[in-house]
Amino acid sequence: MANRLIPGRKVVADAPDLLTLQDAAALIGKTPSNISYLVQYKRLARYNARGEPVSRAPTGGLRVSRSELLGYVESWNRRVRSRMEALQIGDMSLAFHEVPERERTKHVHRLHPYLGKFIPQLVGYFLTRYFEQGQTVLDPFCGSGTTLVEASERGIDSVGIDVSAFNVMISRVKLAEYDSQAVEEEVFDISRRTAEFSAREFPDGKGARIKREPNGSDYLETWFAPRSLREILFFRDHIPEYEHQDLLRVLLSRTARSCRLVHHYDLATPKVPVRAPYVCYKHMGKTCEPVTTIVPRLRFYSTDTVRRIKEFQTARRPARSLVIEGDSRTVKLEDHLSSSGRVDGVFTSPPYVGQIDYHEQHRYAYELFGIERKDALEIGPKTRGKGESAKADYARSMAQSLRNVRDQFSPRAAVLLVANDRLGLYPGIFEEAGMRIEKKFERPVEDRTERDKRPYSETVFVARLR
Ligand SMILES: C[S@@+](CC[C@H](N)C(=O)[O-])C[C@H]1O[C@@H](n2cnc3c(N)ncnc32)[C@H](O)[C@@H]1O
Known part of the structure; x- marks a missing residue:
């Protein structure tokens, strides 16, 4: 027509x-x-x-x-x-730029925002070519668990390591096996109770001023409206009454993140809290209002979380997965694997020099749940910058991590590592770790924002033990 x-x-x-x-x-x-x-x-x-x-x-x-x-x-x-x-890269198939958004963010992959996550389709592409069902893949920098989730879809066992306790929580929550009905009941029950609490405490729908909460923190009181914070603390304090506690924490954290007093145009790196209506650059000069209650978003994310968990329970195949909280340079992997346990290869996207502060990006969650931070153990944090000593420390740390885990590798293990190695550090890192680069795939990275940034590429290194 x-x-x-x-x-x-x-x-x-x-x-x-x-x-x-x-x-x-x-x-x-x-x-x-x-x-x-x-x-x-x-x-x-x-x-x-x-x-x-x-x-x-x-x-x-x-x-x-x-x-x-x-x-x-x-x-x-x-x-x-x-x-x-x-970019003159021959293999456009590794761009995945025509993969629709709903596939890129399928099931548990979008259970919680995470800066620095890679595309599941990229992981799937290489897992299918380098691993078989029943083998074990290791991700020594597992972040939000993309490698482990994709492995589990293919019946491949997986082990992840991350130094950040909240990232470990996100990964474990994604990978846990659930009775979907029980999850649904709990999620909707605590969300309903929170909405009822809010209606009771704020009958005129306005946000009351509150005194400093003993469970609060300067950070929480600065970045949340008083009513939102009361609702958040109510939800948090009732989590221990339920079975799926970490799942509820991840749901609350996702909701809280989107209810912070931040300008819409400054979600990733907010500098000052917004407490009054403001002219929003992101929304074409429209007047936007700060969020004063979490209830509507909590309702939305509750339904979304339940749907995602259900979808993944049907997409996954029988496979074991293990997420270890630790520093990849020093963790004793052998203590976590069964006596015959071997790793058949690695698929990982490690941190890079001076790019992201991984603990800081989820500060609200650390504050809310009182989780211990180990920023000092992060490799290549943004706060250390990109100077010569930061680069040297980074290269030393990455080589140390690979050397530390390699003792558990089977002899033909393939180490696949995704990095935009613009500083050319990886040939030296693999050398230092006793590995040789067998192959490199160059992958164009699509600019998915409306801003006119230059396209860039990243490398998928395939290395083997010497
Ligand atoms: C690029 S992210 C990985 C993202 C992951 N591929 C995903 O899709 O979610 C790198 C991760 O390395 C972790 N990390 C940084 N230093 C570490 C260390 N010393 N040991 C283990 N993990 C570390 C960070 O916490 C971060 O989660």
Whole structure:
């Protein structure tokens, strides 16, 4: 059927071309908020249900044009392809740029935000080629557990190590086996109780001022509105009454993260708390309000968490997984493996020099649950910068980590390591760890933001024991 909506035309009587945000998201494998982002940024025009161009639409009444949407996607893909071709990398199949968002973030992969996570499809691609069902893959820098989750989908046993206790919690929560019904009951019960508590304590719907909570902290009182903080502390303090405690902590942490008093345009590195309505650069100069209650988001994330857990219970195959909290340079891996336990290879994306402070990115969770931080053991933290001594420490630490775990490798173990090694440190690191680089795959990395950054590539090193 011919498209009836032509951009610029005023009114279209019969408009089969129209889509709700949900339908538009389903059509191109994105989320409704991705579509609303495109609308906000004027990449797509707004229509009402009659196909009239509008500047605002009532809740649920906003429509976008199917043909405009498909045109936008096509031009975006063309742009990405040409930028990647400019990198002159032959193997475009490793870009995964046409994998829809819902696949990139399938089931438990989006249980909690995490800066520095890699694409599950990249992990899957290499696990399928270098590992078999029943073997064991090690990720000595497992972060939020992407390697382990993907291994489990393929019936491959996995071991992860991470120095950050909260990252370990996220990974363990993803990998635990659940009775989905029991999870659903608990998640909805504690969320309902929190909403009831909020309605009782704040009957006029306003956020009351609170005195300093004995369980609070300067950080929590600074970054959350008083009402949000009361709700968060209520939820947290009732977690011990349930069985799936860490799952509830991860749900609360995800909710709390998105309810911090931060500007929408400064979610990753907030500097000052926002306490009044503000003009938002991210939303085209719209006036945005700080979040004063967690209840609506808690409801949304509760449903989302239950759905993701259920999906993964059906996607996974029988496989063992183990997540160790420790420093990869010194952890005694043999103490955690069974006596015959061997590692058949590694798949990992380690930290890089001066890029991210991994504890700090989840500060709200450490404060909320009183989890011990071990920042000083992080390899290559951002706070140490990228100077000569930071680079030398990084290279020494990475070689030490690989040397430390290699004693548990089977003789033909493949060590696959993903890094954007712009400083050229890895040849020396592998050498120092007693390994030789067998092969390198160059992978174009797509710029997934609207900003015009230069495309870059990263390397997947394949190394073997000498
Ligand atoms: C790039 S991230 C890994 C992300 C992971 N591939 C994922 O998809 O979630 C690197 C991880 O290394 C961890 N790390 C840093 N220093 C470490 C150390 N000394 N021992 C173990 N893990 C460390 C950080 O906490 C971080 O989670």
